[in-house]
Amino acid sequence: MKKKKSTIRESYNDRILLILIYFYLSVITLVVLYPLVYIVSASISSPEAVTAGQVWLWPVDFSLEGYKEVLNNSSVMRGFRNSILYTIGYTFIAVFLTIIFAYPLSRKNFYGKKILMIFILFTMLFYGGLIPEYLVVQRLGMLDTPWAILIPKAIAVWQVIIARTFFQASIPEELVEASEMDGCSSIKFLWHVVIPLSKPIIAVLALMYAVFQWNSYFDAMIFLRTEDLFPLQLELREILITQTQSGGNLDIAEQQRRQQLANLMQYSLIVVSSIPVLIIYPFAQKYFVKGMLLGSVKG
Amino acid sequence: MEQSLDQSKEIKKVTQRHLAKRSFQRHWQLYLLMMLPVLYFVIFKYIPMFGAVIAFKDYNVVQGIIGSPWVGWKHFENFFNNPVAWDLIRNTFLLSVFQLAVTFPLPILLALSLNEIKDGIFKRSVQTLTYAPYFISTVIIVSMLILMLSPRTGIVNDLLGLVGIDAINFLGQADMFRSIFVWSDAWQVTGYSAIIYLAALAGIDRQQYEAAKIDGASRLQKIWNIDIPGIMPTIVIILILSVGNLMAIGFEKVYLLQNPLNLSTSEILQTYVYKMGIINANFSFATAVGLFNSIINLILLVIVNSVAKKISGNGLW
Incomplete structure (x- = not known):
């Protein structure tokens, strides 16, 4: 209502500014959109058309060759399976640890919570370094095991803060006291009352952790040697980046064969590997926004 | 004046201790549960911070972080001289x-x-x-x-x-x-x-x-x-x-x-x-x-x- 009134009285300059804003937003959106459309179009065009540069917006010579190649590629499929397992396992561990840490920190008279907050916030300020971190993982015997993917990044400080803010706001102290009066233990309360009441925040945490794990390659590159354990992102790096950037010391014929294979399936590979994220994107968008807002409340 | 200040400090200490005791009694299960994430931060964040001392040592696997010999600023000098x-x-x-x-x-x-x-x-x-x-x-x-x-x-x-x-x-x-x-x-x-x-x-x-x-x-x-x-x-x-x-x-x-x-x-x-x-x-x-x-x-x-x-x-x- 209010807005309508103001448009009627809008001055000439205001209208020009508004047109400029619409123009600017349209340009930004097109710039963001174009590469995505191009990749999808290229992935369903014939490899010849792509190589010849005929595809620039819409698919040319519709073909699913690339997708067939991706589905027949055993290392891609293995990576896909590994990534699903890592993502599920990691998300469970991370959400669990985050909740059992954030909930006590949200209680008003939980003694020591100030020190514990400083204890975790300090880790955001100062980083021990890649090498000492690597040596710890090595010392624990986790190198080249799935644990190296599941454990070392299991809690993010930011997520603890988000969860704590949520618990502070939505689990009132009176509820805790009432349940204590009834003889309910802290763990029982956490399990039967807090968790059912916290589904939105659990969704936020789970999505953030899951997307992080699905998209990460770096820990796997450092900690894993056995190809059978590689997550999808690491396989993608091998196929899409390492092999196209430099042939290494492979012989020419092998190089050419790989080049052709890569050409054939690289666009479809990009699409396939992003599908899980695209599926959850509608939910993720909503919950990520929520998460960011919770995290930005200082408290 | 000084005495009352001391007194109030004393009272504060006592109430602090009292609060801590009550909190532990009431939330002991939560404290127990919390050991796990605290341990995580100690192992994966704080130990690497202390592990960074190997910047001043010649680290070798056999002697480990603590046993390896100190070399002072050698590695920093090597880096900045390059x-x-x-x-x-x-x-x-x-x-x-x-x-x-x-x-x-x-x-x-x-x-x-x-x-x-x-x-x-x-x-x-x-x-x-x-x-x-x-x-x-x-x-x-x-x-x-x-x-x-x-x-x-x-x-x-x-x-x-x-x-x-x-x-x-x-x-x-x-x-x-x-x-x-x-x-x-x-x-x-x-x-x-x-x-x-x-x-x-x-x-x-x-x-x-x-x-x-x-x-x-x-x-x-x-x-x-x-x-x-x-x-x-x-x-x-x-x-x-x-x-x-x-x-x-x-x-x-x-x-x-x-x-x-x-x-x-x-x-x-x-x-x-x-x-x-x-x-x-x-x-x-x-x-x-x-x-x-x-x-x-x-x-x-x-x-x-x-x-x-x-x-x-x-x-x-």
Whole structure:
């Protein structure tokens, strides 16, 4: 209502500014959109058309060759399976640890919570370094095991803060006291009352952790040697980046064969590997926004 | 006077102890449960911090972190005496500053613009679409860059060819590396980073707009005098956080974009630490370089925080 009134009285300059804003937003959106459309179009065009540069917006010579190649590629499929397992396992561990840490920190008279907050916030300020971190993982015997993917990044400080803010706001102290009066233990309360009441925040945490794990390659590159354990992102790096950037010391014929294979399936590979994220994107968008807002409340 | 002060201190101590005891009695299960995440932070965050002492030692696997012999500043001296050091520091610094200069203002501009238009399909589509690239993995972003910028088959060179420009090997040119890195980053995160400013804008008191309308303020005046001051605290916090991370730039992406041809601008401190430490197993030396990097970050954060506090009254602590 209010807005309508103001448009009627809008001055000439205001209208020009508004047109400029619409123009600017349209340009930004097109710039963001174009590469995505191009990749999808290229992935369903014939490899010849792509190589010849005929595809620039819409698919040319519709073909699913690339997708067939991706589905027949055993290392891609293995990576896909590994990534699903890592993502599920990691998300469970991370959400669990985050909740059992954030909930006590949200209680008003939980003694020591100030020190514990400083204890975790300090880790955001100062980083021990890649090498000492690597040596710890090595010392624990986790190198080249799935644990190296599941454990070392299991809690993010930011997520603890988000969860704590949520618990502070939505689990009132009176509820805790009432349940204590009834003889309910802290763990029982956490399990039967807090968790059912916290589904939105659990969704936020789970999505953030899951997307992080699905998209990460770096820990796997450092900690894993056995190809059978590689997550999808690491396989993608091998196929899409390492092999196209430099042939290494492979012989020419092998190089050419790989080049052709890569050409054939690289666009479809990009699409396939992003599908899980695209599926959850509608939910993720909503919950990520929520998460960011919770995290930005200082408290 | 002194006595009463002592007394009140004493009372405070007693009540503190009392509070602690009550809290432990009441929440002992939570304390027990919490051991697990606390242990996580000790093992994966604090032990590496102490493990960083190997920067001052000659680490070897047999003697371990504690047993290895002390060598003082040897590794730091080796690093700074190597001319490569200054190239690395310069590369890291330039890349970070360039990135900050681009990716810091763009989300603010986007949020201010989105705030001006009415809710509806257009606004929602712009938000949804600009936000989407945030969810694409670094590996995929870099793959897309390689594919699209390829000199032989890339779409960018195809389009340039149409207007008669010869093919450019973008990723093979050292002087283009920073632009590619920074602008692709802007492409990926601008929409996401705008969210926080949009939230701050939504939190501005409506009465201010009413008053501005009565005074006959133009749109631009309203943005300048209400919107921007309204989100200033958020802007300051985000700026502090970004400057604090200035030298901790997106290592994963830099590493993937590297190739022998662009190394003269794309080799930064962290990629160097990775190569020296993990690949060459030169643990102590690499730790020294990494420690240098972490300390610069910490110093930057402290400086920016205190400057921001003086100027705007807002800070992280």
